[in-house]
Amino acid sequence: MRNICMLVSYDGTAYSGFQTQPSSVTIQEKMEEAIKLLTGESVKITASGRTDAGVHARGQVINFLTSSQIPIRRWTLAINARLPADIIVNGAAEVDESFHSTRSAIRKTYRYTIRCGRNRDVFQHHTEYHHYAPLDVEKMRQALQYLLGEHDFTSFCSIRSTKQSHVRTLYAATITEWDESIQDIPSKRLVIEITGNGFLYNMVRIIVGTLLQVGEGKRHPDDFKTILLRKERSAAGPTAMAHGLMLWEVMYKEAVKFT
Amino acid sequence: MRNICMLVSYDGTAYSGFQTQPSSVTIQEKMEEAIKLLTGESVKITASGRTDAGVHARGQVINFLTSSQIPIRRWTLAINARLPADIIVNGAAEVDESFHSTRSAIRKTYRYTIRCGRNRDVFQHHTEYHHYAPLDVEKMRQALQYLLGEHDFTSFCSIRSTKQSHVRTLYAATITEWDESIQDIPSKRLVIEITGNGFLYNMVRIIVGTLLQVGEGKRHPDDFKTILLRKERSAAGPTAMAHGLMLWEVMYKEAVKFT
Numbered sequence: 001m002r003n004i005c006m007l008v009s010y011d012g013t014a015y016s017g018f019q020t021q022p023s024s025v026t027i028q029e030k031m032e033e034a035i036k037l038l039t040g041e042s043v044k045i046t047a048s049g050r051t052d053a054g055v056h057a058r059g060q061v062i063n064f065l066t067s068s069q070i071p072i073r074r075w076t077l078a079i080n081a082r083l084p085a086d087i088i089v090n091g092a093a094e095v096d097e098s099f100h101s102t103r104s105a106i107r108k109t110y111r112y113t114i115r116c117g118r119n120r121d122v123f124q125h126h127t128e129y130h131h132y133a134p135l136d137v138e139k140m141r142q143a144l145q146y147l148l149g150e151h152d153f154t155s156f157c158s159i160r161s162t163k164q165s166h167v168r169t170l171y172a173a174t175i176t177e178w179d180e181s182i183q184d185i186p187s188k189r190l191v192i193e194i195t196g197n198g199f200l201y202n203m204v205r206i207i208v209g210t211l212l213q214v215g216e217g218k219r220h221p222d223d224f225k226t227i228l229l230r231k232e233r234s235a236a237g238p239t240a241m242a243h244g245l246m247l248w249e250v251m252y253k254e255a256v257k258f259t
Numbered sequence: 260m261r262n263i264c265m266l267v268s269y270d271g272t273a274y275s276g277f278q279t280q281p282s283s284v285t286i287q288e289k290m291e292e293a294i295k296l297l298t299g300e301s302v303k304i305t306a307s308g309r310t311d312a313g314v315h316a317r318g319q320v321i322n323f324l325t326s327s328q329i330p331i332r333r334w335t336l337a338i339n340a341r342l343p344a345d346i347i348v349n350g351a352a353e354v355d356e357s358f359h360s361t362r363s364a365i366r367k368t369y370r371y372t373i374r375c376g377r378n379r380d381v382f383q384h385h386t387e388y389h390h391y392a393p394l395d396v397e398k399m400r401q402a403l404q405y406l407l408g409e410h411d412f413t414s415f416c417s418i419r420s421t422k423q424s425h426v427r428t429l430y431a432a433t434i435t436e437w438d439e440s441i442q443d444i445p446s447k448r449l450v451i452e453i454t455g456n457g458f459l460y461n462m463v464r465i466i467v468g469t470l471l472q473v474g475e476g477k478r479h480p481d482d483f484k485t486i487l488l489r490k491e492r493s494a495a496g497p498t499a500m501a502h503g504l505m506l507w508e509v510m511y512k513e514a515v516k517f518t
Binding site: 007009010011056058059076077080085086087088089090091118119120121122123124125126127182183184185249256257258259 | 266268269270315317318335336339344345346347348349350377378379380381382383384385386441442443444508515516517518
């Protein structure tokens with residue numbers, strides 16, 4: 001059997017998340033259907049991370065085993081011709097049989113985008129969380145610093161998590177501001193980018209939901225230190241809405257060479 | 260009567276253009292409906308330029324006369340509550356009775372966006388024209404230089420134009436490249452921005468359609484000089500697709516102060 005790996009982008013708006021579940025439309029289901037149309041095989045694909053309902057991906061990585069002999073260069077176009085317009089395969093690679101898109105990942109980056117200003121953006125509202133009132137971005141940056149390094153992220157993890165350990169390491173957490181004002185009407189896009197060795201269930205969304213409270217002045221940046229130490233979900237703020245979140249990039253021990 | 264001016268953004272995907280026409284859904288119709296819901300009045304709105312079917316606007320300017328006494332600060336939110344999600348009023352202003360959004364405009368900027376690379380972008384495909392093969396951007400920039408200044412743009416104008424004069428002045432024409440590669444898979448976004456004192460019917464789309472031929476190596480940049488001199492539509496290339504075009508900004512003799 002060949003082990004095929006693919007670099008996938010999708011707009012999660014219309015889907016009940018990545019993973020197949022009864023009576024709902026998922027990315028996994030659409031991709032497995034496309035592969036079956038192409039190869040005749042019923043494969044089971046594995047993703048680097050299962051994005052939730054409404055969450056997007058720019059650089060999701062999936063893999064599956066197949067006995068199909070289609071040359072690797074032909075996979076991308078062939079699969080794209082069989083996928084809906086909101087899912088696209090950017091590239092494919094044939095990888096070692098030991099490669100597993102979840103377990104072999106060493107580093108992941110998520111982005112959460114906030115539109116800050118009176119008005120929604122008419123072109124990007126499906127990938128941005130709209131926040132009407134101004135946010136203190138400097139204070140949000142201060143709060144994020146407490147999360148860098150190795151910590152037990154239980155406070156920033158859904159109580160539905162089934163993971164044994166909630167210890168993860170964050171390598172970077174930044175906020176970039178873009179001025180998107182239209183004439184005199186102020187508008188900002190804030191992109192929160194977080195890179196770590198792994199993420200827990202709802203972790204980025206809970207971090208962002210708590211960060212918004214800091215930006216609104218409802219919490220002090222130093223609260224992030226205390227929240228981590230409490231190790232209970234109730235210590236943190238609400239879970240931010242799904243549609244602002246995007247799985248941006250996944251890195252592996254040995255870089256996958258997509259074609 | 261008060262003269263109310265509004266700064267409007269819309270995603271043109273679902274519309275048959277700006278201007279009301281029988282048995283089709285237009286931006287004008289949706290806006291006039293929203294104003295009627297708010298004020299009870301049947302007004303007729305005028306726009307700085309009537310965008311075609313599928314064309315978008317970030318900074319469209321419209322105006323209309325009303326006897327409504329609603330304070331100017333309240334218009335934006337009140338109208339937005341009555342508009343579909345793909346049309347948004349960014350701000351409103353009360354202007355002098357002599358103000359006319361078309362005739363008072365002195366300068367307009369359009370942007371045309373091209374996604375250059377093997378794959379469409381899954382998040383922005385409704386506002387980008389997808390071009391599979393590489394483009395020679397430097398040659399496209401050279402071609403654009405011939406259009407700067409005052410010229411008769413008959414060659415770059417639809418034969419359906421009803422304007423008496425086809426002489427217009429372009430002040431700037433630039434191409435900005437953004438690297439949008441996903442890991443090893445190359446992808447570029449090209450933003451062509453053109454500013455002038457006025458634009459003819461389909462003018463930007465015909466310029467871009469001809470520019471694509473230069474980028475593909477099918478025409479020499481110097482052809483743009485000859486095309487202008489020929490003063491006939493058939494001298495230029497095809498009309499580029501509507502969905503890559505966006506009315507970006509409109510400037511007036513006296514800047515309108517939107518709130």
